[in-house]
Amino acid sequence: MGDVAENRTLWDSKDWPDEGESWSEWWGDTGALWYGGILPRIHAFVPTGTILEIAPGYGRWTHYLRSLCDRLVLVDLSQQCIDHCSQRFGEDHHIEYFVNDGRSLDMIEDCSLDFVFSFDSLVHAEADVLESYLGQLRTKLKPEGIGFIHHSNIGRYRRAIRLARALPPRVMTRLVERGMLPDLIAWRAESVTAEVFSGLCERAGLRCVAQEEISWQRGFHLIDTVSVFTPARSGWDRSTRHMRNPLLRLEAARMAGTYSRTSFHHQVNP
Numbered sequence: 001m002g003d004v005a006e007n008r009t010l011w012d013s014k015d016w017p018d019e020g021e022s023w024s025e026w027w028g029d030t031g032a033l034w035y036g037g038i039l040p041r042i043h044a045f046v047p048t049g050t051i052l053e054i055a056p057g058y059g060r061w062t063h064y065l066r067s068l069c070d071r072l073v074l075v076d077l078s079q080q081c082i083d084h085c086s087q088r089f090g091e092d093h094h095i096e097y098f099v100n101d102g103r104s105l106d107m108i109e110d111c112s113l114d115f116v117f118s119f120d121s122l123v124h125a126e127a128d129v130l131e132s133y134l135g136q137l138r139t140k141l142k143p144e145g146i147g148f149i150h151h152s153n154i155g156r157y158r159r160a161i162r163l164a165r166a167l168p169p170r171v172m173t174r175l176v177e178r179g180m181l182p183d184l185i186a187w188r189a190e191s192v193t194a195e196v197f198s199g200l201c202e203r204a205g206l207r208c209v210a211q212e213e214i215s216w217q218r219g220f221h222l223i224d225t226v227s228v229f230t231p232a233r234s235g236w237d238r239s240t241r242h243m244r245n246p247l248l249r250l251e252a253a254r255m256a257g258t259y260s261r262t263s264f265h266h267q268v269n270p
């Protein structure tokens with residue numbers, strides 16, 4: 001898996017012809033993933049005052065988050081992504097834009113954040129990067145702040161990954177596509193698991209109050225996790241709710257086939 005430098009090289013040199021929209025296709029479209037997959041999981045925390053979005057890319061979620069807060073701060077390690085977002089959302093005067101080094105949140109004032117959000121980005125970040133972000137978030141979040149971060153969980157399949165790597169690449173790819181191996185093609189951070197993330201939260205003085213281990217686009221392996229965390233002793237603090245959801249792909253298929261705009265032949269209200 002890639003470190004910060006490899007992530008910067010990849011995302012800064014990438015062509016983004018569709019602003020990342022094609023990554024939503026397994027849900028039908030981006031609206032279906034936002035309203036069917038993400039908003040139900042964060043609705044308790046929005047609308048709110050100040051949101052930090054870490055790693056917005058070309059703004060697939062920024063488009064929705066911007067109407068859910070008074071102030072939105074975007075931080076991404078890619079200059080190209082931040083330039084694109086500042087053009088795309090140039091009319092929204094409550095959005096601020098920062099390029100960082102892939103670890104630092106120095107640009108954020110202490111005790112200023114109500115909600116931190118990251119989805120479909122930090123799955124590529126190893127444990128040292130998450131440790132750095134979580135350590136700073138403890139002071140950047142307000143005492144009653146809360147965070148929702150989508151990160152890797154593929155570290156729980158270390159043995160299967162070792163075996164998969166011993167296979168000829170074409171065989172490995174075919175087995176991944178059939179869901180028989182954890183998805184190595186999805187470039188997940190192998191040092192990260194749900195347990196590692198909650199341990200990093202504890203060390204930072206944050207509490208992980210929910211963790212949902214999820215499958216992704218291919219197969220039923222729980223290669224990712226969405227974690228919800230808050231400063232210890234905030235009003236959101238409670239014992240952790242932990243669940244395993246190997247069926248996210250089926251939620252996505254239902255949205256794609258029945259409820260997404262793309263499931264209708266005629267777009268009545270495009």
Ligand SMILES: C[S@@+](CC[C@H](N)C(=O)[O-])C[C@H]1O[C@@H](n2cnc3c(N)ncnc32)[C@H](O)[C@@H]1O
Binds near residue numbers: 012
């Ligand atoms: C797959 S894109 C996803 C973008 C957006 N979240 C979306 O879903 O469309 C990954 C993004 O994460 C950013 N990124 C990767 N590692 C990062 C890090 N350590 N800190 C900040 N941004 C990072 C990349 O620059 C890129 O914009």
